[in-house]
Amino acid sequence: MGHCYHHALSSVRKWGGVAEDYLPLHQWFDESKAITADFRHRALRHHAEGIFMLERFFGPTITILTGRVVPVRLIGEQHVIEDLGFIPSFADWVRCIRPQPWMGRAQPIHKLVDPFAVTSGASTDHACVALPSLDASAA
Numbered sequence: 001m002g003h004c005y006h007h008a009l010s011s012v013r014k015w016g017g018v019a020e021d022y023l024p025l026h027q028w029f030d031e032s033k034a035i036t037a038d039f040r041h042r043a044l045r046h047h048a049e050g051i052f053m054l055e056r057f058f059g060p061t062i063t064i065l066t067g068r069v070v071p072v073r074l075i076g077e078q079h080v081i082e083d084l085g086f087i088p089s090f091a092d093w094v095r096c097i098r099p100q101p102w103m104g105r106a107q108p109i110h111k112l113v114d115p116f117a118v119t120s121g122a123s124t125d126h127a128c129v130a131l132p133s134l135d136a137s138a139a
Contacts, residue, residue: 017064043093051076
């Protein structure tokens with residue numbers, strides 16, 4: 001497909017109403033074109049998690065001009081399927097990213113910003129602290 005308006009017209013064909021009923025949802029999916037104008041923009045929202053994000057932003061349903069209630073998730077699924085032919089997971093997109101050295105250069109800032117960070121070098125990962133019993137009969 002391509003343009004948000006054409007996705008909206010497809011929604012009208014499927015559920016009724018007018019294109020303006022659906023346009024904000026389809027525009028949300030394609031806002032990432034502001035970042036990169038080619039097909040890679042779809043990696044941001046065109047996947048299963050993106051469809052659930054759409055639902056969180058717009059609610060579980062919309063009521064179109066005719067009064068019909070349409071599930072937002074179905075509109076999101078329609079958009080992604082029209083663009084990709086199926087609904088990928090976010091992991092499907094990530095597996096296609098070629099790792100670069102700069103991507104793994106996270107800086108260990110915890111020692112600089114966390115006043116409770118362990119600085120002695122001793123590991124506390126496996127330390128256990130015995131808590132007092134909550135059993136009333138033990139008192």
